[in-house]
Amino acid sequence: MKLLQVDTIEEARAKLLSCLGASGGAAEQAPLSQALGRIAAADVPAPGDLPAFRRSTVDGYAVVAADTSGAGETLPVFLRLAGSVAMGEGASLRVHRGECAYVPTGAMIPPGADAVVMVEYCENTGTGTIGVCESLAPGSGLVEPGEDCRAGQGLLSRGCLIRPQEAGALAAAGLTKVPVYPPRTLSLLSTGDELIPPEGEPGPGQIRDINSTALAALAEKNGYRVVLRRIIPDEEALLMEAVRGAVKVSDVVVLSGGSSQGDRDWTGAVFSRLARPGILCHGLALKPGKPTLIAWDEATQTLLMGLPGHPVSAMMVFTLLLSWLSRTLAQAPEPFPIPARISSNLPGSPGKTLCQPVHLRREAGGYLADPVFGKSGMITTLIRADGFILIDKNREGLKKEEEVWVHLF
Amino acid sequence: MKLLQVDTIEEARAKLLSCLGASGGAAEQAPLSQALGRIAAADVPAPGDLPAFRRSTVDGYAVVAADTSGAGETLPVFLRLAGSVAMGEGASLRVHRGECAYVPTGAMIPPGADAVVMVEYCENTGTGTIGVCESLAPGSGLVEPGEDCRAGQGLLSRGCLIRPQEAGALAAAGLTKVPVYPPRTLSLLSTGDELIPPEGEPGPGQIRDINSTALAALAEKNGYRVVLRRIIPDEEALLMEAVRGAVKVSDVVVLSGGSSQGDRDWTGAVFSRLARPGILCHGLALKPGKPTLIAWDEATQTLLMGLPGHPVSAMMVFTLLLSWLSRTLAQAPEPFPIPARISSNLPGSPGKTLCQPVHLRREAGGYLADPVFGKSGMITTLIRADGFILIDKNREGLKKEEEVWVHLF
Structure with a gap:
């Protein structure tokens, strides 16, 4: 039995970063x-003040706050109605002491005024004066120029996820484009004499390929663009030719299957022949996911990954290494893991990090995580699971009720 | 001051369902x-057993388990090597008592064998016999036909989110298409004399429209297809014409702004004139989000929504009502909210449900939720926030350290 030097997840991650550098690219x-849903590739400063002018946040009357001192429900202060400001227009009038002007929500505050009283707290006497029944502090009922975001200040930070509100803020600032990283190109080669495409009808001993569908979906979800998907028989020459072709069009070439030590596992041999410096990681201290290979080809700047053939293992390794890599290069934060308590004792896998799928059950005060078990090679395990937990390689296991962090799929 | 009958969120949701029925549509x-990322519109049964044949889950030797009884590291049992099974082929040999056959991971188990011993626990003597150093129970090292999913059993359930693993399972079953709901069509009309498109240069008193960008993104993220985006001045005739046009091409027409009770707020008037039975909800007991209108037009089966003009309020109401509606009609679960403790005392808004944006801070045992404050009309509040909490209308507020559920944006 051949003994392998296996890497921890952290060691494998460090090797990935050493290949690709610490940058998300151009x-x-x-x-x-x-x-x-993409990640901002640079800080984006606001080109101008947001808002650009002093705006009312209510429907009401712009006043000089000092004029309302002492006003109340039973003791209104009467101010002369000097006019009104229309939406979307500059304020052409000026509010002097003893005066007020009608301003709808969002309108420009006329010069001289420093507060807006809501119409609900006013009485229009109908004789050109307004009774104000509230005492206001300067600045109430309005937003100052630059109060939302000042010119030159960071509207978005590098690494932030672009959600609807980020898109809205960019629109507000007149920025109709945003710097993002182009997705890295990725090729998927599923290896195995037993594999046929999903649309085929399997003969005896054959199965439909899961990985090229599942890993492609996972890749696209995590910032890669899948440029090639192929099924390759377990023959060294064919695999060599396929990898050689994939390297030309991809930043990352992912093979699934063939990365073990069996007679027909050619991935290691092909990586060693095609890539310089070649294989950097010969296996992971991870369960499932041990038969994982990482190689680097300096000349073409291509990352080569050999993942296990079992779909569950392949997806876990992809998630822990390639999804992590994409996020880390873009300086994007990990999606929030969910705190939960484990619902039963769970043995670990000493010497290996155990990646355990779990189902989440919501209770009054939090979540229970139920381990989801399934033999290797079963895909429905991952359908029944909401996410996974990691059990440290130095832990013998978890005790029922112990706190865990659940990483959602 | 005009008094309004306002609905709770639950009442408004019940009204939405009463219009659109309880179905996700065809x-x-x-x-x-x-x-x-879409939702399965029906249960999807497996058309055949998964796996379709008895498969090995390890590289090893297929044996009759009873033959290995008592075998151990120091006491191997010797079995005659009857042959091997190739990947992707039917097993042409039969394993009798006293025999074994080599099977790679994923290969078909030959008839007669009922367990597979890993190569790591075997010694190949090179003389046509294999020494087996492990005692096996029947069924070990293999997966039975239908053990992953039995023919006719549910592979996916209606309402489940289609993630990479669901796509993989469908591929495994030879299902290259999946029933989903077509997105509902949605039109966005931003109303306001002050609004210009994001690419424009604002004049005095003008601002760039945020809502048509932010709400479109929110809509697309939540199962709608945005078919129309327009900015409409605050003029009744123009608004009427725009809504009349939008109704023809959309399942849902969303107006933002103009839903208050001001002189220039035409949304209510337009909805009353164009829709029968017309307005069903005149406002929400929600902060922010009170000026919200819901109307229904039976003849064209169109839902009409008037949202507040403030982007933060508009996005909150969209999230609480229209994102909820899309999910509920598809029987999809809410994304997992995150349990946290609030990091400071927080006043509620008695009589209204308070929707409070929060920032999440990870600690050893869980999360702290920091309230993110900002004047209405500010969009950066939502950029600094990871999600929101809801404070019940009957609560005066939350005490520091109180447990809350954070709904992620």
Whole structure:
């Protein structure tokens, strides 16, 4: 039995970063509608003050706050109605002491006024004066120029996820494009003599390939663009030719299957022959996911990954390494893991990090995490699971009720 | 001051369901690559057993388990090597008592064998016999036909989110299409004399429209297809014409702004004139989000919504009502909210449900939720926030350290 030097997840991650550097690559400018769900590739300062002028936040009367001192429900202060400001227009009048002007929500505050009293706290006497029944502090009922975001200040930070509100803020600032990282190109080669495409009808001993569908979906969800998906028989020459072709069109080439030590596992041999410096990681101290290979080809700047053939293992390794890599290079935070308590004792896998799928059950005060078990090679395990927990390689296991962090799929 | 009958969120939601019925509508068959992130519109049974044949889960030797009884590291049992099974082929040999056959991971188990011992626990003597150093129970090292999913059993359930693993399972079953709901069509009309498009240069008193960008993104993220985006001045005739046009092409027409009781707020008047039975909800017991109108037009089966003009309020009401509606009609679960403790005392808004944006801070045992404050009309409040909490209308507020559920944006 051949003994392998296996890496921890942390060691494997460090090797990935050493290949690809700490940068997300060159940024491109994407229109807002195509930037949703992507990561800002640079800090984006506001080109001007937001808002650009002093705006009312209520329907009401712009006043000099000092004039309302002492006013109350039973003791209104009467102010001369000097006019009104229309929406979307500059304020052409000025409010002097003893005066007020009608301003709808969002309208410009006329010069001289420093507060807005809501119409609900006013009485229009109908004789050109307004009774104000509230005492106001300067600044109430309005928002100052730059109060939302000052010119030159960071509207978005590098690494932030572009959600609907980020798109809205960019629109407010007149920025219709945003710097994002172009997705890295990725090729998927499923290896195995037993594999046929999903649309085929399997003969004896054959199965439909899961990985090229599942890993492609996972890749696209995590910032990669899948440029090639192929099924390759377990023959060294064919695999060599396929990898050679994939390297030309991809930043990352992912093979699933063939990364073990069996007679027909050619991935290691192919990586060693095609890539320089070649294989950097010969296996992971991870269960499931041990038969994982990482190689780097300096000349073409291509990352080569050999993942286990079992779909569950392949998806876990992809998630822990390639999804992590994409996020880390873009300086994006990990999606919030969910705190839960484990609902039963759970043995670990000493010497290996155990990746355990769990189902989440909501209770009054939090979540219970139920372990979801399934033999290797079963895909429905992951359908029944909401996420996974990691049990440290130095832990013998978890005790029922112990606190865990659940990483959602 | 005009007094309004306002609805609670629950009352407004019941009204929405009473209009649109409890169904997600007619399903369409989407190719797997386009189904990711969407909701299964029907239960999907497995058309055949998964796996379809008895498969090995390890590289090893298929044996009759009873033959290995008592075998151990120091006391191997020797079995005659009857042959091997190739990947992707039917097993042409039969394993009799006293025999074994080599099977790689994923290969078909030959008839007669009922367990597989890993190569790591075997010694190949090179003389046509294999020494087995492990005692096996029947069924170990293999997966039975239908053990992953039995023919006719539910592979996916209606309402389940289609993630990479669901796509993989469908591929495994030879299902290259999946029933999903076609997105409902939605029109967005931003009303206001002050609004210009994001690419424009604002004059005095003008601002760039945020809502048509932010709400469009929110709509697309939540199962709607935005078919129309327009900015409409505050003029009744123009608004009437725009809504009349939008009704023809949309299932849902969303207006933002103009739903208050001001002189220039025409949304209510337009809804009353164009829709029968017309307005069903005149306002929400929600802060922010009170000036919200819901109307229904029976003849065209169109839902009409008037949202507040403030982007934060408009996005909150959209999230609480229209995102909820889309999910509920599809029987999809709410994304997991995150349990946290509030980091400071927080006053509520008695009589109204208070929707409070929060920032999440991870600690050893869980999360702290920091309230994010901002004047109405500010969009950066939502950029600084990870999600929101709801404070019940009957609560005066929350005490520091109190447990809350954070709904992520």
